[in-house]
Amino acid sequence: MKLLTHNLLSSHVPGLRPGGGFPLRIELGHPSELPPEPVPNYEGDEEFLRRLHHVLLEVEVLEGALQCPDSGRRFPISKGVPNMLLTEDEA
């Protein structure tokens, strides 16, 4: 799962407050470096953009989980594929 994909994901556990499902917290199988906050006026900063591009599109989470910020529900990521299915009871 690329980080850009992560940007688009939101927890869809029922009953959350609006926006409560985003952003999902990335839990990694092993610790890794995560990007810092973006600097202001980043659009002109070539170097920053290059690093940002790398982080968004070239870094992938292979094993881990995505945690819903509000409900705590974990969605597993395995072999680079997040499984966002809810169980029949949850849905």
Place this chain on the structure above:
Amino acid sequence: MEHEATQLEKQHVHSVYENTAAYFSDLQTKAWPRVRNFLLEQKPGSLVVDIGCGTGKYLSVNSQVYNLGCDYCEGLVEIARKKGDEVLVCDNLNLPFRDQCFNAVISIGVIHHFSTKQRRIKAIKEMARILTPGGQIMIYVWAMEQKNRRFEKQDVFVPWNKALCSRHFSESNQSGDKGEFIPTAKGQDIHPAQLVISECSYQNNLQPENDSKHSQNIDRCLPRACCMKISEEENRFYSALGRSFRSWFFSRSLDESALRKQSDKMKQLKQEGVWANTTVPIQHSRHCSLDLGHHGALLHEQSLDDYDDVFVESLSLKKPQWAPATGALKDVSVNGGHQSVVQSKGEKASFVNGPVEDRDCICGCNKDGAGKSDASKFFKRTSTTDSTDSALDSAVSVGDQTDAMLDPKAFMRYYHVFREGELCSLVEENVPELQILSSCYDHGNWCIIAERRG
């Protein structure tokens, strides 16, 4: 009904795809040209998602955009992943995406797997939700009206047979571009069950009152004269199979189940309401029915997955024309059903008695006015005959013939095939956030492109 719907889909969509996923990578997959074009037209840098991406055949069409795919089936998603695609597993009815974040969405051969109208609407609404204003969605669904014939009912089970997963199917493609694709019946490894092709075709705007006008005995329907054209090869296959049995198992639409109140019909259904297993009564059509052939040779993988046309014979058609949506679509019933229940004679499986061609050749037709859409030009009109009770003897309930015919590898996939105009109506009436830009009939599918308003 929600539970029945999920059970039906679990058994006849999800588990079939999971169990057959391993074979998909062997198949020669084809990307539909119009879908390709839709993807290639997206601006570079767009965020595009394929909802129901399967093995991801559309995810590498346009490398200038960000392609994301998702599917309910883990097995298929794994295959896509191995190809390097960015994919995830999720449910079309509950997409794990934020509102309005995609520039384009494609849904190719997906929503026809939902077993109720409400679920199909929900699927479309979910996809509209994740579209940014001005973003576009393309939806492809299997059409009830096929080139040479049409499905008898809108809710069908399609057998899947591993024997048909062969590269040989692709050989007879006549043109480099996606011309009419006709798998040869001569292939040795093709399952001997072949289908009966009827030239008679699609019935436009079928209304119940028409039926009363067509009460001819089916025995009068002479194959050659009116509606059937069977090649010699097909004849041989037919005889080889002996007494045939229907391989199409028509289910009652779950929507209709909820509405239907006639108690005598309920009585006839001994195994009613058991969607969790494969026992589904064959529906008898009061008007015409087509024998769509045997054992899944027909449409198991066709049109939407890999083949443009698995019919042995097909007419060459004009290229599908895009028709601007005018909103003036015919009034079609969504779950058009002339479904009354078959009264099988006896519990045992009963087979067709007479020569199959005569018996089962019953064509649907339209004697009314011309269809309003371009697609109707593709279909020839023939005279109508009505099926009588005698024809119904040949109809067998799935439960009865389970032992007789069931290839253990024949997984039954559920489809709700769409009538002309049904998809458009579905969107127009239920998904106001989408505006239909165009619609068309393409290779046995109804297709629309719509834009998110705002």
